[in-house]
Amino acid sequence: MELDCQACGACCCNSQENIDEGYVDYVEITRRDRLFRRAELRRRFAVKNERGAYHLRLVGDEQRCAALVGTLGRHVQCRIYALRPEPCRRVKAGNGECLRARRTHEIS
Template sequence: MELDCGACGACCFNPQSNVERGYVFYVEIDDPRSKLVRDRGMKRKFVMQDEDGRPHLRLLGNRCSALKGALGKHVRCAVYAHRPKPCRRVKPGDEDCLRARREHGL
């Protein structure tokens, strides 16, 4: 089965294992040159810092603040060109992808 990320978005949610542990920092932005941390507007909208001051993608509920659209229907990433490395690592059909989809009933 071919998976269409534009009709999914499941991996842009905090995984269930994090939610169960109350862990709200799910994707670290480990590149200090990233526009996400250098641009004040983007930082305010899409970034939050953990207790040690490390930047992570901001969540709205359990959902990445940069994810636009309706889960499982039509989605897009508002910061696609600047998305952090962990976002780029997930590939359609890999273990993380399938886990995320299962968690959202997709």
């Protein structure tokens, strides 16, 4: 089955395991990421933790990435797709992490 990321967005939210453990650092943004060098976008879409490391900003009850727009499971879009950090690029539709995220958000 082919999964359509633009009709999903589940992995663009903090995982339930992380939420349960109170883990707020989501996807790290490093100096190797082009987003890191875009100060204005970094201010808008990232937060710095107490160790000084940048992570994607999470918003709302779903703890979704601030760069995600749209409705989960229907139609979503990443506002910084071309500049998304490396961990976002490694996510593969259909892998274990993907399927877990989809189950969490009840996206079949």
